[in-house]
Amino acid sequence: MQQQWPSRLWIVRHGESAGNVARDAAMRAGAARIDIETRDVDVPLSALGERQADAVGRWFAALPEAERPDTLLVSPYTRAQQTAARIRGAGGLVRGAPESIVDERLREKEFGVLDRLTSTGIRELYPDEAERRGALGKFYYRPPAGESWCDVILRLRSALHTMSLHHGGGRVLIVGHQVVVLCLRYLIETLTEAEILAIDAEGDVANCSVTEYRFDAAEGIDGRPRLERYNFVAPLEDAGAPVTTAPDANPGAAR
Numbered sequence: 001m002q003q004q005w006p007s008r009l010w011i012v013r014h015g016e017s018a019g020n021v022a023r024d025a026a027m028r029a030g031a032a033r034i035d036i037e038t039r040d041v042d043v044p045l046s047a048l049g050e051r052q053a054d055a056v057g058r059w060f061a062a063l064p065e066a067e068r069p070d071t072l073l074v075s076p077y078t079r080a081q082q083t084a085a086r087i088r089g090a091g092g093l094v095r096g097a098p099e100s101i102v103d104e105r106l107r108e109k110e111f112g113v114l115d116r117l118t119s120t121g122i123r124e125l126y127p128d129e130a131e132r133r134g135a136l137g138k139f140y141y142r143p144p145a146g147e148s149w150c151d152v153i154l155r156l157r158s159a160l161h162t163m164s165l166h167h168g169g170g171r172v173l174i175v176g177h178q179v180v181v182l183c184l185r186y187l188i189e190t191l192t193e194a195e196i197l198a199i200d201a202e203g204d205v206a207n208c209s210v211t212e213y214r215f216d217a218a219e220g221i222d223g224r225p226r227l228e229r230y231n232f233v234a235p236l237e238d239a240g241a242p243v244t245t246a247p248d249a250n251p252g253a254a255r
Contacts (some may be wrong), residue, residue: 004164005225006172009188009213010069011181012056012087015049016207017079020246023118032121040108040115045082051241052208053083057090059210059235060173069173070094073163075106075180083208084175093173105159109179112146138200139193153183160187178205178247188213188225199230204245206233 022036036043045053060068072093074084084100087093114122114129123130133141142148163172174184182205186196205211210232213225233243 003169003215003217005215005223006071006163006167006170006213007215007217008067008069008171009215009225010060010173011184011211012083012173012175013178013181013205013207013209014045014075014077014079014083014175015052015086016046016244016246017043017049018046019043019079020049020207020244021046024246026118030120032118032124034116034118036116041077044078048242048244049079049083049207050086051239052236052244053086054090055239055241056208056210056235057087057092058239060087060092061090065094067171068092068094069171070097071167071170071172072097072100073106073159073172073174074100074102075108075176076102076104077108077177080106080175080177084173087173087175094171103159103162105155106174106176106180108177109149109152110145110147112143114143114146137193137197139197149179149183152179153186156180156183156187160184181205181211185211185227185230189227190224203231204247206231206236207244207246208236208241209233209243210235 018038019034019036019040022034026034070093072084072088074080081100081102088097088100114126117125129143133143139149142151174180182196182200185191185199210229212227212229212232214228215225216223236243
């Protein structure tokens with residue numbers, strides 16, 4: 001039977017985006033809305049985000065050729081696409097690696113009517129939703145026209161199944177979003193709601209941070225990957241690229 005898990009799996013959150021910058025400005029000003037007109041899927045990296053993506057790309061490039069990613073799976077969102085392209089451009093993949101595989105199941109969590117609102121804006125404009133979310137908790141709460149964490153997990157289960165069919169035994173790099181990183185941890189490590197929310201409460205997933213798993217074939221094909229690194233930002237620090245952790249231009253309290 002074919003090995004189902006990649007031998008190595010890296011999950012990288014995209015670099016700082018223009019949405020991150022706009023959200024920070026809105027929070028500092030106590031504003032209800034985040035001042036950005038671009039459709040969320042089209043929000044690009046900031047200049048700092050480009051530096052971060054270059055830095056993590058050089059970190060991958062410094063690995064021996066036989067240890068670099070040979071497959072790149074990417075969210076369709078512009079900020080993730082740009083991050084992936086800069087990692088590749090810095091030599092972060094094996095030579096001759098195929099083109100990136102864009103998978104819509106790796107997209108950002110959808111926030112529905114709460115999109116572009118700060119936590120202040122949610123309380124002011126949708127007090128009933130703020131109360132409902134408080135009662136249900138962020139794992140199960142689904143904003144109108146949006147998704148819960150469980151909805152994201154459902155599509156990621158499918159994405160992992162596809163990965164096992166086509167990339168078992170390979171070295172796979174996923175470039176996605178904060179909630180995607182956390183929900184993949186939930187699935188890969190078979191965590192509970194309480195366990196993944198405790199990890200989330202420790203702090204945001206940093207832009208261009210690396211989460212890494214290694215699969216030990218000695219444990220048999222039914223084994224699970226072992227977490228090697230989480231929220232690893234040394235590639236940025238070593239390159240002098242500031243570390244940023246702001247959620248995307250969506251409600252920080254409802255991510």
